[in-house]
Amino acid sequence: MAESVxxxxxPKKKAECGEMYTWHEGMEWNPVERVILERRSVxxxxxxxxxxxxxxxxxxxxxFAPSAGNSQPWKFVVIRDREMIDDxxxxxxxxxxxxxxxxxxxxxxxxxLAWFYAQVAIRLRPNQLHPIPCGAASLLAEGKFSxxxxxxxxxxxxxxxxxxxxPEIDVGICGQNMVLAAHSLGLGTCWIGFVELLKYGVKWxxxxxxxxxxxxxxxxxxxxPVGDPDGMIARELHxxxxxxxxxxxxxx
Amino acid sequence: MAYLTWKERFIIPTYDxxxxxxxxxxTIDHEKCNGCGMCVKICPGSCLYIxxxxxxxxxxxxxxxxxxxxxxxxxxxxxxxxAIAVSQTxxxxxxxxxxxxxxxxxxxxx
Numbered sequence: 625m626a627e628s629v630x631x632x633x634x635p636k637k638k639a640e641c642g643e644m645y646t647w648h649e650g651m652e653w654n655p656v657e658r659v660i661l662e663r664r665s666v667x668x669x670x671x672x673x674x675x676x677x678x679x680x681x682x683x684x685x686x687x688f689a690p691s692a693g694n695s696q697p698w699k700f701v702v703i704r705d706r707e708m709i710d711d712x713x714x715x716x717x718x719x720x721x722x723x724x725x726x727x728x729x730x731x732x733x734x735x736x737l738a739w740f741y742a743q744v745a746i747r748l749r750p751n752q753l754h755p756i757p758c759g760a761a762s763l764l765a766e767g768k769f770s771x772x773x774x775x776x777x778x779x780x781x782x783x784x785x786x787x788x789x790x791p792e793i794d795v796g797i798c799g800q801n802m803v804l805a806a807h808s809l810g811l812g813t814c815w816i817g818f819v820e821l822l823k824y825g826v827k828w829x830x831x832x833x834x835x836x837x838x839x840x841x842x843x844x845x846x847x848x849p850v851g852d853p854d855g856m857i858a859r860e861l862h863x864x865x866x867x868x869x870x871x872x873x874x875x876x
Numbered sequence: 877m878a879y880l881t882w883k884e885r886f887i888i889p890t891y892d893x894x895x896x897x898x899x900x901x902x903t904i905d906h907e908k909c910n911g912c913g914m915c916v917k918i919c920p921g922s923c924l925y926i927x928x929x930x931x932x933x934x935x936x937x938x939x940x941x942x943x944x945x946x947x948x949x950x951x952x953x954x955x956x957x958x959a960i961a962v963s964q965t966x967x968x969x970x971x972x973x974x975x976x977x978x979x980x981x982x983x984x985x986x
Contacts, residue, residue, distance in 0.1 A: 650985050661983045664953050667920050729890070739890065746888050755891060755968050759944065768922075851914050855953035860965060861978030876978045 659808040662854045666812025667773040669847035673704065674777050674811065679846070683779070685805030691794035697787025698798050701780040701832055709778055712822060713771045719821045720765040727753070728762060757817070764818065771818055775845035780819060782838040795841050802844060812849030819843035879975060888971045900947030901964040902937050908959035909934045915951035915960050924951065924960075935960060 644654040653661065683700055691697060703709055725732050729739035746753045763769035772778055779802065783795045803813045822828040823840045834840045861876040889896045902924075911933025916924045921944035928934050937943055947965040952958070967974045 653983075653985070662953075664950055665920075665948075667950075668917055742890050746890065750888060750971065754972060755897065756946065850917065851954055853918055853950060853954045856983055857949035857953050858961065858980035858982045859949070861981050863976035863978070 655808070659804050661856050663804065663807045664853050664855065664857070665814040666845075666847075666849040666853050667814055668850040668853075669773060669775045669812065669845070670850055671776065672848055674846055674848065678809065678811070679704075679777060679779075681809070682802050682805050682811075682846070686781075686798045686802040689794070689798035689801040691787070691797065692790065693788035695784070695788040695791070695794070696798075697784035697791035698795050699782040699784065699833075699838060701782060703778045703780070704776065706776075709772055709775075712778075712819075712828070715825055715828060716771050716818055716821045717764055717767065719824060720761040720818075723761055724765045727758075760818070772816060772843075772845045773814060775814075775847040777846040778816075779844045779846060780832065780840060781842050781844070782832075782834060783841045785837050785839050792841055799842055799844055806846060807854060810848070811846060812853060814845045816843040816845055880973060884970045884973060886971075889969070894942055896969045897942065898964070898967045898969065899942045900945035900962060900966040901943070902945060902947075902951060902960050903963040904935050904937070905959045906934045908957045910957065910959075911935065912956075914954045914956075918950045918954050919945075920948060920950060921945050 644652075679702060683702070686698070686700065687696075689696075689698075703712075725734065725738070727738055727742045727745055729735065729742055732738040734741075742753075760769060764771060781795050781799055783791045785791065787794060799815065803815070806813045819842065820840055822832065823834050829835055832840065864875045866873045866875045891897060911926050911928060913926050913933075913935070915935055916926055923938045923943035923945045924935050925938065926933050927936055937945065945962075945966065947962045949962050952961040962980060965974070965977075965980070
């Protein structure tokens with residue numbers, strides 16, 4: 625790689641920018657908190673394409689994500705070609721049909737055999753064969769559910785398997801950086817986990833570069849949302865174990 | 877509070893029995909709803925529909941045993957009149973049972 629000494633001027637820091645970044649109890653949400661709390665996954669997009677410079681700006685936010693040992697084990701693949709996106713959807717739909725043939729004992733011609741395969745497969749992969757992805761795979765196979773929700777731009781995040789410690793988590797952190805940056809700039813995003821089915825196709829492995837050392841982990845669909853889907857919602861409280869002063873208390 | 881019993885750690889149901897699972901549900905305030913249909917468009921589980929004519933257009937949740945509601949609250953976020961919100965979160969029970977959770981609360985300003 626080329627040697628370079630950074631010659632541009634460093635941008636001004638947030639700490640020099642204002643009062644809204646200093647905490648007072650009960651204060652109004654600052655812009656960063658607002659973006660985080662109002663973020664909703666967007667599954668309806670306008671047809672217009674996202675400008676190239678805007679996508680580059682969002683990828684910059686991903687570039688600066690933290691990672692174990694600063695290994696930055698990610699590689700972005702940006703797809704803006706409608707035909708290619710439709711092609712990928714078609715392939716994933718085919719794989720879902722295959723999955724349904726072997727595992728959906730309610731509808732499969734294999735009947736009872738599929739029930740048996742399902743019992744085994746669910747115990748080998750309980751996270752991937754959780755009821756919700758199974759339902760989504762079924763809808764995908766029937767064509768009622770669109771993998772990329774009609775988004776004009778798709779960002780795939782490839783993970784370098786040689787990354788330090790847990791590269792999947794680093795990919796998640798990087799992706800969320802991009803998602804938050806996108807929402808702060810008026811775009812909508814949605815995490816697409818089903819893209820991992822693409823790695824089972826030789827054609828896609830070659831085309832997208834999902835070969836050693838890279839593995840396809842997640843995708844993010846990106847575009848201008850229909851309407852104004854971002855907003856604050858009510859979500860379940862989580863039980864928190866709080867250890868302080870030698871005592872444990874349970875907080876919600 | 878829900879905890880996982882030993883039996884539940886090992887049973888991974890294939891959902892032969894719909895009693896194992898509980899879907900999400902929403903409540904819609906028909907006083908506030910004007911039938912604009914944004915919630916129907918945005919729902920990822922496609923479980924809402926608009927019924928009625930003219931001024932009587934209102935949103936409804938599909939009246940099936942198990943609507944595909946994943947209690948995501950996207951409908952609540954997009955509704956300009958706060959007419960719809962999640963009333964029940966989904967829970968698939970047994971191996972996937974929800975534990976250590978409280979009720980639905982908006983972001984709290986500590």
